[in-house]
Amino acid sequence: KRKGMIFDLDGVIVDTAKFHFLAWRKLANDLGFDFTEDQNEQLKGVSRVHSLHKILKWGGMELSEEEFQRQMDLKNENYLSYVNEMDATEILPGVTKILDYLIGNDIPFALGSASKNARTILKKIDLLEKFDAIVDGTDVTKAKPDPEVFLIAAEKLGVKPEDSIVFEDAVAGVQAANRANMTSIGIGDKSNLGEADYVFSDFTEIEREFIEQLLRK
Numbered sequence: 333k334r335k336g337m338i339f340d341l342d343g344v345i346v347d348t349a350k351f352h353f354l355a356w357r358k359l360a361n362d363l364g365f366d367f368t369e370d371q372n373e374q375l376k377g378v379s380r381v382h383s384l385h386k387i388l389k390w391g392g393m394e395l396s397e398e399e400f401q402r403q404m405d406l407k408n409e410n411y412l413s414y415v416n417e418m419d420a421t422e423i424l425p426g427v428t429k430i431l432d433y434l435i436g437n438d439i440p441f442a443l444g445s446a447s448k449n450a451r452t453i454l455k456k457i458d459l460l461e462k463f464d465a466i467v468d469g470t471d472v473t474k475a476k477p478d479p480e481v482f483l484i485a486a487e488k489l490g491v492k493p494e495d496s497i498v499f500e501d502a503v504a505g506v507q508a509a510n511r512a513n514m515t516s517i518g519i520g521d522k523s524n525l526g527e528a529d530y531v532f533s534d535f536t537e538i539e540r541e542f543i544e545q546l547l548r549k
């Protein structure tokens with residue numbers, strides 16, 4: 333049976349969440365309020381527009397449409413200044429090994445990310461050419477937990493949803509994978525990723541036997 337794998341980007345392949353946090357926090361601070369790292373958890377996997385809506389709510393603020401757009405652009409510029417400094421050393425532990433295993437065994441894999449900067453980031457870390465398909469924030473109309481991003485990715489890989497395996501660090505992403513009828517693998521903390529079919533703290537915890545077993549199913 334032909335199986336395929338779909339990887340989220342932020343929090344799975346690289347930890348760009350720290351850069352998003354710095355950039356969103358600067359935006360909040362410039363507007364005169366602050367938010368915590370705990371609150372930042374709620375921004376993971378969430379689109380840029382939705383993130384700003386949430387943050388403004390925390391600060392009890394409203395912006396005109398024009399100012400909203402301006403703040404979003406400023407945040408992105410600031411975020412990209414961090415991204416610009418990235419290189420392949422930022423790839424999270426265990427990721428390269430699994431990608432090389434998939435390539436060596438002719439198992440197709442895609443990126444399924446909410447980020448509009450996904451291609452820029454993949455280029456910085458030298459992974460752009462390795463993926464068989466890339467689906468990101470520029471390709472979708474509905475944000476996670478809507479399954480759209482993963483359904484398009486599976487289609488591009490030529491695999492059925494039920495034969496797709498998704499790696500996700502965000503609750504919304506795990507929900508999207510489940511709604512797509514895919515196997516969901518949470519990367520992170522069991523306490524928030526309980527809805528996933530399997531949870532691992534990071535890729536170094538995933539044994540080759542586990543992957544082989546998933547592929548045989």
Ligand code: B16
Pocket residue numbers: 340341342343349352375376377378379380383408444445446447448449450469502
């Ligand atoms: P951008 P993922 C998501 O990436 C991030 O987790 C989320 O924090 C961010 O707001 C979203 O991308 C949009 O990113 O502003 O670059 O378009 O986890 O789906 O890879």
Ligand code: MG
Pocket residue numbers: 340341342343344376377500501502505
């Ligand atoms: Mg993520």
